Amino acid sequence: xxxxTITEPGGREVLKQKEFPExxxxxxxxxxxxxxxxxxxxxxxxxxxxSLSSPYPILGVEVxxxxxxxxxxxxxxxxxxxxxxxxxxxxxxxxxxxxxNRAIKLPDSLSFEEGAAIPEVFLTAYxxxxxxxxxxxxxxxxxxxxxxxxxxxxVQLARQLSDATIYATAGKPEKLKMADSLGADVLINYRxxxxxxxxxxxxxxxxxxxxxxxVGASYWDxxxxxxxxxxxxxxxxxxxxxxxxxxxxxxxxxxxxxLEGTLxxxxxxxxxxxxxxxxxxxxxxxFNDGRLKPVIHSILGFDELPEAHRQMEENENVGKIILxxxx
Amino acid sequence: xxxxTITEPGGREVLKQKEFPExxxxxxxxxxxxxxxxxxxxxxxxxxxxSLSSPYPILGVEVxxxxxxxxxxxxxxxxxxxxxxxxxxxxxxxxxxxxxNRAIKLPDSLSFEEGAAIPEVFLTAYxxxxxxxxxxxxxxxxxxxxxxxxxxxxVQLARQLSDATIYATAGKPEKLKMADSLGADVLINYRxxxxxxxxxxxxxxxxxxxxxxxVGASYWDxxxxxxxxxxxxxxxxxxxxxxxxxxxxxxxxxxxxxLEGTLxxxxxxxxxxxxxxxxxxxxxxxFNDGRLKPVIHSILGFDELPEAHRQMEENENVGKIILxxxx
Numbered sequence: 001x002x003x004x005t006i007t008e009p010g011g012r013e014v015l016k017q018k019e020f021p022e023x024x025x026x027x028x029x030x031x032x033x034x035x036x037x038x039x040x041x042x043x044x045x046x047x048x049x050x051s052l053s054s055p056y057p058i059l060g061v062e063v064x065x066x067x068x069x070x071x072x073x074x075x076x077x078x079x080x081x082x083x084x085x086x087x088x089x090x091x092x093x094x095x096x097x098x099x100x101n102r103a104i105k106l107p108d109s110l111s112f113e114e115g116a117a118i119p120e121v122f123l124t125a126y127x128x129x130x131x132x133x134x135x136x137x138x139x140x141x142x143x144x145x146x147x148x149x150x151x152x153x154x155v156q157l158a159r160q161l162s163d164a165t166i167y168a169t170a171g172k173p174e175k176l177k178m179a180d181s182l183g184a185d186v187l188i189n190y191r192x193x194x195x196x197x198x199x200x201x202x203x204x205x206x207x208x209x210x211x212x213x214x215v216g217a218s219y220w221d222x223x224x225x226x227x228x229x230x231x232x233x234x235x236x237x238x239x240x241x242x243x244x245x246x247x248x249x250x251x252x253x254x255x256x257x258x259l260e261g262t263l264x265x266x267x268x269x270x271x272x273x274x275x276x277x278x279x280x281x282x283x284x285x286x287f288n289d290g291r292l293k294p295v296i297h298s299i300l301g302f303d304e305l306p307e308a309h310r311q312m313e314e315n316e317n318v319g320k321i322i323l324x325x326x327x
Numbered sequence: 328x329x330x331x332t333i334t335e336p337g338g339r340e341v342l343k344q345k346e347f348p349e350x351x352x353x354x355x356x357x358x359x360x361x362x363x364x365x366x367x368x369x370x371x372x373x374x375x376x377x378s379l380s381s382p383y384p385i386l387g388v389e390v391x392x393x394x395x396x397x398x399x400x401x402x403x404x405x406x407x408x409x410x411x412x413x414x415x416x417x418x419x420x421x422x423x424x425x426x427x428n429r430a431i432k433l434p435d436s437l438s439f440e441e442g443a444a445i446p447e448v449f450l451t452a453y454x455x456x457x458x459x460x461x462x463x464x465x466x467x468x469x470x471x472x473x474x475x476x477x478x479x480x481x482v483q484l485a486r487q488l489s490d491a492t493i494y495a496t497a498g499k500p501e502k503l504k505m506a507d508s509l510g511a512d513v514l515i516n517y518r519x520x521x522x523x524x525x526x527x528x529x530x531x532x533x534x535x536x537x538x539x540x541x542v543g544a545s546y547w548d549x550x551x552x553x554x555x556x557x558x559x560x561x562x563x564x565x566x567x568x569x570x571x572x573x574x575x576x577x578x579x580x581x582x583x584x585x586l587e588g589t590l591x592x593x594x595x596x597x598x599x600x601x602x603x604x605x606x607x608x609x610x611x612x613x614f615n616d617g618r619l620k621p622v623i624h625s626i627l628g629f630d631e632l633p634e635a636h637r638q639m640e641e642n643e644n645v646g647k648i649i650l651x652x653x654x
Binding site for chain 2: 216236242243246251253254255261262263
């Protein structure tokens with residue numbers, strides 16, 4: 001089968017299509033004929049990872065496709081079922097194996113390209129808002145980087161599953177416009193206003209119940225100031241630095257804040273299976289009637305992976321970059 | 328009725344017994360004839376609180392006694408029931424009112440003096456370990472200030488309710504000995520060893536699942552180093568400073584730590600009622616067969632409140648200081 005790998009770690013010029021043997025599913029796994037693959041930051045990092053040595057892996061961690069063999073005991077995933085999900089690597093090949101308990105069954109209304117745009121961002125947003133943040137009906141949430149992949153998914157989930165009051169920050173008007181169209185209530189351009197001041201004014205001094213924090217150090221004081229009593233502050237990125245110079249513990253105590261650090265990728269297979277199951281039950285049906293929708297920036301042909309990496313590395317995208325195997 | 332108040336904010340010389348009218352229970356409250364009162368740090372702070380003005384309150388926030396009137400719908404708290412619990416103030420008077428849903432029914436095996444030694448430290452320890460820390464069977468826990476009131480209660484609860492592996496720190500041999508006798512597994516004198524190094528060695532590099540942190544800033548880095556993956560780090564005091572100079576967010580994320588700040592006193596009445604209910608169900612029966620026991624430093628007569636305050640202010644006690652109304 002055809003698949004994308006690298007000739008050596010490096011720039012986009014090292015990306016190369018090669019022939020690989022078709023992978024064999026182990027017990028508990030599916031063999032999937034890939035129809036589309038989502039491009040992620042981790043793909044460009046793997047491409048440049050100088051600690052890798054030959055033979056190099058097939059790139060890609062997120063796919064949609066059709067089940068062609070089922071070696072699991074889940075008989076509902078019969079041959080022909082349309083699925084999407086995260087794989088450990090191998091997503092940019094014509095066939096890939098996936099643990100059956102990580103497969104999301106694609107609603108009929110979604111194309112494969114749309115399906116490949118769901119797993120990473122929606123599972124991350126779901127995990128952060130619900131498993132960690134315990135966002136409840138009608139609570140309020142602050143979503144930073146609201147125009148990012150996870151941000152756009154989080155805004156939609158908070159709107160559709162929780163009817164939350166959503167404060168969205170971003171630095172560009174088109175990203176705020178996107179957040180607005182997906183259901184954010186209060187839009188804050190962080191280049192023009194201090195988000196904590198806006199939140200305190202809009203919430204009559206109460207603050208927010210949950211924060212999705214991709215930013216870390218540079219927003220620390222403003223995030224702290226934005227917290228309501230009993231807030232859950234979920235730290236999932238450090239785009240604004242990872243070292244906070246001065247932390248006032250008394251504030252964390254007085255507001256009874258739960259600050260939770262997390263990373264999705266290193267979680268156990270069991271955790272990922274549980275997350276997939278809960279997401280499939282609570283959120284997936286809402287894709288069918290269009291209340292939730294994958295946000296796609298571009299759909300490229302299988303041969304265009306270097307262009308996909310370029311768009312990712314130059315931060316051109318609002319929404320997912322998708323490689324289609326059917327073009 | 329006789330009760331202890333102050334003549335003005337100040338030192339122990341301002342403590343004064345005075346005649347007060349007997350309080351009247353409102354709907355939902357009990358009237359209690361007080362038999363013993365626990366002395367707490369908040370009592371000495373109230374005594375010195377210059378923002379108070381006349382008429383000054385009756386001191387005391389923790390009592391045991393006998394129900395003499397029940398204005399609640401809980402018919403199980405009939406007149407004559409022996410109870411203990413937290414009151415908003417008024418504990419050092421012959422009668423006090425208490426919300427009925429905050430009353431703990433005293434097991435027959437406990438004296439009133441023992442009963443008055445339970446509510447504050449055991450409810451705080453229970454809340455911290457279980458409602459916040461979600462300590463599970465056979466997990467591990469690091470308990471700082473293990474010779475303190477809350478520390479001795481936490482060691483016992485972790486031992487008896489969870490069969491946890493308990494790491495206990497203190498700075499004096501007699502406090503460590505107490506922790507040992509209550510069931511701690513690993514005793515660490517913080518003057519002689521770095522607790523994080525001991526923990527990492529004893530746990531084969533795994534770390535602990537829950538930390539009860541009364542210390543804050545000065546232990547920050549060692550607490551962080553002591554955390555296992557998915558640790559819950561509960562911040563309930565800042566004896567070692569409230570400002571951390573340098574916080575590495577990447578560590579919090581990599582270990583997926585939940586850092587939770589809390590204070591018991593400002594919680595809502597509903598929360599306190601719920602905590603009392605759960606504690607009464609899960610922990611109270613274990614006092615009957617002696618698996619849990621109040622730790623008492625001294626029992627003083629009603630007239631000896633100034634001496635009780637002295638012992639508290641000079642940190643003489645390992646365990647509770649109790650004022651008995653029957654001496």
